[in-house]
Amino acid sequence: MKSNTALPKLNRRITIQEMGTFSDKLLILMNDIREQMLAPRPRKRAPSYTISQLAQLCGVDRTRINYVIGKEDSTLPKGSLQGSGKSRVFTLAETQDWIRAESNILMRPEGVLGDIIVVANFKGGSTKTTTAMSLAQGLTLRGKSVLVVDLDPQASLTELCGMYAEQDVAEEDTVLPLIYGDEENLGYAVKETYWKNLYAIPAATPISAAEFAIPKKVMQDRNFPFWRIIGDGLQPLREEFDYIIIDTSPSMSYLTINGLMAGNAMVMPLVPESLDFISSTQFWGLFADLCRTFANLEPNKAFDFVSVLLSKVDNGPSSAAPIVRSWSQRAYGDWLLPVEIPLSSVVGSEALEFATIYDIENWPGGKKTLDRIRDPFDEFCKLVDEEFIVKWQGANK
Ligand SMILES: Nc1ncnc2c1ncn2[C@@H]1O[C@H](COP(=O)(O)OP(=O)(O)OP(=O)(O)O)[C@@H](O)[C@H]1O
Ligand SMILES: [Mg+2]
Numbered sequence: 001m002k003s004n005t006a007l008p009k010l011n012r013r014i015t016i017q018e019m020g021t022f023s024d025k026l027l028i029l030m031n032d033i034r035e036q037m038l039a040p041r042p043r044k045r046a047p048s049y050t051i052s053q054l055a056q057l058c059g060v061d062r063t064r065i066n067y068v069i070g071k072e073d074s075t076l077p078k079g080s081l082q083g084s085g086k087s088r089v090f091t092l093a094e095t096q097d098w099i100r101a102e103s104n105i106l107m108r109p110e111g112v113l114g115d116i117i118v119v120a121n122f123k124g125g126s127t128k129t130t131t132a133m134s135l136a137q138g139l140t141l142r143g144k145s146v147l148v149v150d151l152d153p154q155a156s157l158t159e160l161c162g163m164y165a166e167q168d169v170a171e172e173d174t175v176l177p178l179i180y181g182d183e184e185n186l187g188y189a190v191k192e193t194y195w196k197n198l199y200a201i202p203a204a205t206p207i208s209a210a211e212f213a214i215p216k217k218v219m220q221d222r223n224f225p226f227w228r229i230i231g232d233g234l235q236p237l238r239e240e241f242d243y244i245i246i247d248t249s250p251s252m253s254y255l256t257i258n259g260l261m262a263g264n265a266m267v268m269p270l271v272p273e274s275l276d277f278i279s280s281t282q283f284w285g286l287f288a289d290l291c292r293t294f295a296n297l298e299p300n301k302a303f304d305f306v307s308v309l310l311s312k313v314d315n316g317p318s319s320a321a322p323i324v325r326s327w328s329q330r331a332y333g334d335w336l337l338p339v340e341i342p343l344s345s346v347v348g349s350e351a352l353e354f355a356t357i358y359d360i361e362n363w364p365g366g367k368k369t370l371d372r373i374r375d376p377f378d379e380f381c382k383l384v385d386e387e388f389i390v391k392w393q394g395a396n397k
Contacts, residue, residue, distance in 0.1 A: 044162035044194040044354065046092040047361040051079075054090050057141055058102040068102070076101055093196040100143040106389045107143055113238040115304070115388050116231070117245050118263030122286070123279040124250040127269045127311040129156040130347065130356060132247040135267070137358035138381030140197045144242035147190060150203035151175065151230070151259045152249035158202040159354055162194040169204040175255075178233045179210045181217075186233040199241070207255065214254040226254065227294060231262030243388075252286055260287065261294065265304045265387070269311040269341075272324035280308075281331070305387055308332045309380060310340040312347075339380050344373040 014022070055062045068074050069088075077094035081087070090098065099105065108114060119132040129152070136146045150157040155165035163169055173191065177183040189201040217224045234244055248259040260266070270280050294301065308328060313321050328336050346352065346363060357377055363370040 044359070046195050047359060048089045048091055049095045051088050051090075054079075054095055054098055057095060057099055059104060060102055064102070065098075091196075096140060096143060096196055099141065103143065105142050105385070106393070108242045108388075108392050109395075112392045112395045114241045114243055115265060115391075116234060116238070116263050117243060117265045117267060117384065118248065118259045119245065119267050119269065120248045120256065120260060120283070121268050121270065121280060122250050122252060122283045123271075123276050126250070126271055126276060127341070128250070129160065129247050131267065131269045131309065131311060131341075132157055132245050133160045134356045134358060134377050135381055135384060136198055136243070136245050137195060137356060138377055139243055139385060140195065141358070141378075142381060142385050144385065145197045145199075145240070147199045147201065147237060147241040147244045149175070149186075149201045149230070149234070149244060149246045149259075151207070151255040152203055152247055153205050153208040154249065155203040155205070157247040158200065158204070160356060161191075161198070161200040161202065162354075163191070163200070163202050165202065165204040169202045171204070171206045171209075174203055174207045175201060175230060175233070176207055176209060176213075179213050179229055183233075185236045186230075187236060190237070210255050211253055225297070227257050227261045228298075230255070230258035234262055252290075257290060260290065261298070261301070263303065265384075266306045267309055267384070268307070269309045270328065271312045272310050272314075272319075272321040272328065274320055274324060277324050277327055277331075304391055306335050307384075308336045310336070312343045313340045314343045337380065337383060339376050339383060341376050341380065342373060344369075346370060346373050 049057070051062055051065050055065050058065070068076055069078050077090065077097055079088045079090040079094055082089050100107065117135070119128045119135075121128055132148060136148045139146050148157055148161065150161075155169070158165045158169060171177075173189055175186065175189065177188065178186055183189075186201055190199050191202060193200050214226050214229070218226050230246075237244060246259045246263060248256045268280065268283070270276060310321075310325060310328065313319075313325075315321060344357075346360070346365065346369060347357060352360070357370075357374050360370065
């Protein structure tokens with residue numbers, strides 16, 4: 001039986017005037033949400049280290065540390081005594097002094113320029129930012145001074161460096177003035193962070209303006225070398241920093257192209273899942289096109305090494321990791337690093353939302369859980385550092 005009480009039809013028509021007021025309402029809501037998001041979070045603080053941790057980082061025995069502390073003429077920091085048991089703890093800065101003096105890790109010889117490592121993969125969420133920041137911190141724990149450069153408008157690396165991109169970072173603090181041609185190099189943008197010997201060139205949403213500014217320059221001057229703005233801007237900083245690590249966005253943007261061309265080494269983190277693997281092959285396809293385009297323009301451009309790091313590796317029974325690992329071995333050969341970063345409940349946890357594995361002092365889940373993820377990161381940092389140490393020594397001969 002046909003009902004004569006049909007529901008009234010919804011009127012979905014909207015005029016452009018109404019659209020204007022809708023956008024105003026949305027703006028008010030967004031401001032509210034923004035206020036909540038920007039509610040003060042505790043500023044980041046670098047961890048401190050116990051004697052055992054210090055000894056491990058220096059690659060020496062605890063007794064050696066105690067011996068040096070007891071020596072009258074020792075100039076190394078003695079740390080401070082804390083807690084009821086009066087155990088000795090060392091700040092990050094003190095720890096780095098010890099590492100430089102006591103470990104047998106080699107430093108960059110004087111007169112040799114620092115190196116630029118770019119972390120890239122067009123696949124979103126492939127752990128680029130986590131890898132870039134952990135590598136940077138891990139290298140400072142090998143006595144190096146490191147600059148990280150955030151080329152992603154999402155600014156996650158900036159946040160990991162303890163800055164609130166939305167609040168603390170203005171356009172002029174980013175790479176934009178260099179892109180606009182208002183600055184000659186990136187020295188103006190280098191910021192100290194909460195982590196000793198880790199400096200950052202931050203990002204914020206407005207850096208996406210580079211995607212319009214760069215092609216505009218090319219339209220004005222067809223010969224403008226648009227791919228080397230960032231690389232050229234970083235050159236003078238290579239004297240000051242042992243490593244410059246660039247984090248890129250998950251897309252082939254002008255900023256990403258600049259990052260790729262600035263690097264003299266590249267690390268591609270790859271999550272061993274089928275779709276990620278396929279997308280990584282697409283990355284190399286596009287990157288190869290880029291290299292062909294620039295081969296004549298930059299005949300001397302070379303990478304000291306290109307590495308693929310399997311990351312967030314799920315070693316569970318139903319994981320695709322074994323099969324994707326075997327594809328990766330075939331595809332990438334010795335580019336594939338011998339160390340893998342496992343999927344970890346520590347990294348994935350909420351406690352690490354604005355932090356990395358190196359920011360944690362203690363983990364409620366226990367030292368073993370922490371070491372399971374920390375050890376491979378240490379190993380990764382060591383591999384990268386040692387590649388360059390060999391190169392630096394060669395350069396100094
Ligand atoms: N080993 C790991 N175990 C578990 N979770 C991880 C691990 N490494 C990274 N993650 C998590 O994976 C997510 C993506 O990582 P990250 O932001 O570093 O990727 P990305 O490639 O920089 O992403 P985007 O493409 O958006 O820039 C983050 O939530 C991070 O905490
Ligand atoms: Mg990222």
